[in-house]
Amino acid sequence: MLRFILRRLLVTIPTVLVVISITWVLIKLAPGNFYSGEKRLPPAIEKNIREKYGLDKPWYQQYGKTMWTIVRHLDFGTSLRYEGQSVNTIIERSLPVSAAVGILAYLLALIVGITVGSIAALKQNTRWDYSSMALAMLGISVPNFVLGPVLVLIFSLSLYWLPPSRWEGFPSRNLILPVLTLAAIHMAYIARLTRAGMLEVLRSDYIRTARAKGLSERDVVIRHALRGGLMPVISYTGPALAFLLTGTVVVERIFALPGLGNYFIQASLNRDEPLIIGIVAFIAIALLVLNLLVDIAYAFLDPRVRYN
Amino acid sequence: MSTEKNPQPDDLIHIPPEMAIAEADVRSEEAGEVVHGTSLWRDAWRRLLKNKLAVFGLVVVLIVTIASIFGPTVIKAAFGFTPDYIPTNDQQLTRSFPPFTGPNGEFSWLHPMGTDNAGRDQLARVLQGGQISLFVGILATLVSLVIGVSYGAISGYFGGRLDNVMMRIVDVLYSLPYVIVVIVLLSMFRSQTPRGQLILLFVALGSISWLTMARIVRGQVLSLKNQEFVVAARATGVSTTRIIFRHLVPNTLGPVIVYATLTIPQIMLTEAFLSFLGFGVQAPLASWGSLAADGIQNIAIFPWQLIFPGATMALTLFSLNFLGDGLRDALDPQMRTV
Numbered sequence: 001m002l003r004f005i006l007r008r009l010l011v012t013i014p015t016v017l018v019v020i021s022i023t024w025v026l027i028k029l030a031p032g033n034f035y036s037g038e039k040r041l042p043p044a045i046e047k048n049i050r051e052k053y054g055l056d057k058p059w060y061q062q063y064g065k066t067m068w069t070i071v072r073h074l075d076f077g078t079s080l081r082y083e084g085q086s087v088n089t090i091i092e093r094s095l096p097v098s099a100a101v102g103i104l105a106y107l108l109a110l111i112v113g114i115t116v117g118s119i120a121a122l123k124q125n126t127r128w129d130y131s132s133m134a135l136a137m138l139g140i141s142v143p144n145f146v147l148g149p150v151l152v153l154i155f156s157l158s159l160y161w162l163p164p165s166r167w168e169g170f171p172s173r174n175l176i177l178p179v180l181t182l183a184a185i186h187m188a189y190i191a192r193l194t195r196a197g198m199l200e201v202l203r204s205d206y207i208r209t210a211r212a213k214g215l216s217e218r219d220v221v222i223r224h225a226l227r228g229g230l231m232p233v234i235s236y237t238g239p240a241l242a243f244l245l246t247g248t249v250v251v252e253r254i255f256a257l258p259g260l261g262n263y264f265i266q267a268s269l270n271r272d273e274p275l276i277i278g279i280v281a282f283i284a285i286a287l288l289v290l291n292l293l294v295d296i297a298y299a300f301l302d303p304r305v306r307y308n
Numbered sequence: 309m310s311t312e313k314n315p316q317p318d319d320l321i322h323i324p325p326e327m328a329i330a331e332a333d334v335r336s337e338e339a340g341e342v343v344h345g346t347s348l349w350r351d352a353w354r355r356l357l358k359n360k361l362a363v364f365g366l367v368v369v370l371i372v373t374i375a376s377i378f379g380p381t382v383i384k385a386a387f388g389f390t391p392d393y394i395p396t397n398d399q400q401l402t403r404s405f406p407p408f409t410g411p412n413g414e415f416s417w418l419h420p421m422g423t424d425n426a427g428r429d430q431l432a433r434v435l436q437g438g439q440i441s442l443f444v445g446i447l448a449t450l451v452s453l454v455i456g457v458s459y460g461a462i463s464g465y466f467g468g469r470l471d472n473v474m475m476r477i478v479d480v481l482y483s484l485p486y487v488i489v490v491i492v493l494l495s496m497f498r499s500q501t502p503r504g505q506l507i508l509l510f511v512a513l514g515s516i517s518w519l520t521m522a523r524i525v526r527g528q529v530l531s532l533k534n535q536e537f538v539v540a541a542r543a544t545g546v547s548t549t550r551i552i553f554r555h556l557v558p559n560t561l562g563p564v565i566v567y568a569t570l571t572i573p574q575i576m577l578t579e580a581f582l583s584f585l586g587f588g589v590q591a592p593l594a595s596w597g598s599l600a601a602d603g604i605q606n607i608a609i610f611p612w613q614l615i616f617p618g619a620t621m622a623l624t625l626f627s628l629n630f631l632g633d634g635l636r637d638a639l640d641p642q643m644r645t646v
Contacts (some may be wrong), residue, residue, distance in 0.1 A: 015484070088316070269495060
């Protein structure tokens with residue numbers, strides 16, 4: 001196990017460096033420059049800018065310098081558009097926003113999804129089963145950028161129950177709609193996975209044994225069936241993380257939340273090179289580490305899984 | 309036993325499985341018995357038709373596809389306006405009318421989905437957007453199909469170290485924050501022409517979606533490659549390329565079709581997501597994602613600008629998902645989980 005973790009961590013570092021390099025190459029290969037606008041700059045000014053940002057040096061020196069500061073000091077430099085702010089400060093400031101929305105949404109999705117999925121499995125082929133699975137399919141099919149505005153239209157602009165957008169600190173009514181929007185698709189997936197997993201487990205011998213021993217249905221479901229039936233849900237967590245990430249980008253755009261995703265889109269549109277590289281690197285690291293944690297959790301929960 | 313060392317005219321000796329079946333049919337007819345064999349495909353088709361939700365999905369997908377392909381032309385012929393026709397009368401305060409409403413607030417059949425900010429017919433725009441969305445979804449899926457199937461089949465067939473390296477590459481690519489890199493790619497190389505941006509979008513979407521396909525095909529090939537018909541083909545000196553693409557790949561078609569059907573809605577969703585953020589399809593071309601993005605700007609006053617493209621897209625994805633689920637149940641009754 002320890003060897004597995006170590007080996008995975010060793011793979012993680014080069015992977016992150018590759019991601020940073022790909023991003024760097026894409027930015028360098030792209031036509032134009034971050035300072036090129038509608039009007040051509042006077043040559044003297046252009047020369048000054050190029051000198052200031054080290055663009056007059058050959059590409060391998062630029063690449064080496066960028067990578068070295070990142071590897072050595074974990075320093076991604078200063079943003080080109082948000083003047084005087086380092087990339088690290090921007091990430092530190094925006095991460096809690098994205099994390100709050102993402103974690104709340106995934107928790108909500110887990111609670112609702114597992115409940116609905118288990119009920120559907122226990123009442124297989126009844127009205128409950130069909131209606132919840134149809135609803136889940138709807139949840140998978142409605143894109144979040146349609147769902148979000150429709151929720152705003154209903155709850156903010158017609159009923160006036162909830163604020164339509166903006167960030168006002170952590171526990172706040174402003175979070176309800178973004179979290180719901182982000183959670184919807186995951187709820188649907190988790191409900192489907194739980195149902196499938198539970199159906200498989202409920203037919204197995206050890207459940208029959210548990211019932212034969214005379215355990216109450218509640219104990220059978222909660223203590224025996226759920227443990228096996230939730231394995232697909234746990235293995236979904238890996239892909240879900242990547243999915244949550246893209247979801248937060250959209251949700252932050254719709255609800256004007258100052259999270260990582262919103263900054264990333266702004267940075268891409270503004271060609272804020274250090275900020276792009278910083279956020280991409282951060283996301284890559286977060287994703288790889290979280291995926292590793294999921295794999296470890298999987299091995300702990302399912303004794304049949306062995307990593308060698 | 310290496311197949312490269314004894315090059316033989318394999319066509320003379322080798323009988324592919326499909327032909328073997330045909331021969332068996334002929335023999336039974338010669339014996340005077342009328343035996344109609346049910347092929348795997350006919351069987352699957354029958355099972356699919358029994359699944360009401362899948363049939364619903366199939367019908368809706370067909371309707372949306374046909375409407376998207378011919379709709380704009382029909383509207384042009386019947387009412388005389390194209391999706392990008394902007395009316396010239398400037399008498400009104402707004403040019404965006406609700407569904408079934410004419411310029412003076414009266415009932416009218418002219419714009420069943422209303423008009424957008426510039427006064428363009430929404431139905432025509434949504435149908436034209438459907439062309440782009442479906443086109444992107446299907447073409448990018450084909451790209452992922454070609455890459456994924458070849459990659460997976462080669463990796464699975466050769467096995468050993470090559471397989472190890474190829475699958476490790478897939479593992480690493482899998483763990484990358486792909487959409488993020490794609491956004492960087494699309495924003496950095498933002499093309500000046502809408503067509504250029506569309507091509508960039510295909511490349512980006514196709515290159516991210518072949519990974520799962522490669523894994524599925526590899527798994528299939530691993531389980532097939534030691535079966536008798538492959539051993540027989542190898543023994544008769546069929547070339548490796550031919551074994552992979554003529555003998556193994558056709559036998560993996562079931563799962564491949566199922567997964568491809570489920571890839572189309574995923575890619576359409578990603579395309580819509582990118583277009584929604586402004587990195588995908590550019591005006592004057594429109595896709596459901598970019599129409600929805602336009603609609604959100606005016607959601608408080610002109611909600612129909614978002615609701616119609618959004619609902620059309622949701623309905624199509626819903627149907628494609630049901631169709632994919634149905635196909636999976638029909639083609640592989642054992643793979644019913646998830």
